[in-house]
Amino acid sequence: xxxxxxxxxxxxxxxxxxxxxxxxxxxxxxxxIEKVEPERMLENEVRARLERDGLTDxxxxxxxxxxxxxxxxxxPDDVVAWIRAQEGRAGDERA
Numbered sequence: 227x228x229x230x231x232x233x234x235x236x237x238x239x240x241x242x243x244x245x246x247x248x249x250x251x252x253x254x255x256x257x258x259i260e261k262v263e264p265e266r267m268l269e270n271e272v273r274a275r276l277e278r279d280g281l282t283d284x285x286x287x288x289x290x291x292x293x294x295x296x297x298x299x300x301x302p303d304d305v306v307a308w309i310r311a312q313e314g315r316a317g318d319e320r321a
Contacts, residue, residue, distance in 0.1 A: 241279075241310065242276065242279040242280075242281065242306070242309060242310060242313065243279075243313050244279060244280030244281045244282070244285065245281075245285065245313065246284070246285045246288050246289075247285075247288050247289055247291075247292040247312065248288070250312050250313050250315075251312075251315075252292045252312050253292070253295075254288050254291050254292045254295065255291075255295045256291075257291050257294050257295065261294045261298070264294070264298075264299055265290050265291065265293075265294045268290060268293075268299075268300060268301075268302065268305060269286060269287065269290045271302045272286070272290075272302045272305050272306060273286055275302065275306060276289070276306070276309075289305075289309050290305070292312075293305050293308055293309070
């Protein structure tokens with residue numbers, strides 16, 4: 227089990243804005259059936275991390291669907307980094 231300080235440090239590194247992909251300007255096409263199981267498995271792995279950042283269940287699901295629309299697989303760190311990049315890009319466009 228990770229030390230409590232490690233959890234706090236991880237939260238600071240993730241630094242995600244609790245918004246949906248649509249709010250960040252990311253389209254969420256339907257996920258092909260063959261990607262549903264890997265998507266759900268990865269969703270379960272990143273759920274606690276994203277919930278700590280304030281994302282809702284619906285937002286987490288939509289972000290994973292958006293991720294799998296562009297990727298065939300991934301690791302939890304890859305997903306969080308991708309979401310952060312998408313949010314950053316949307317923030318740049320809004321400024």
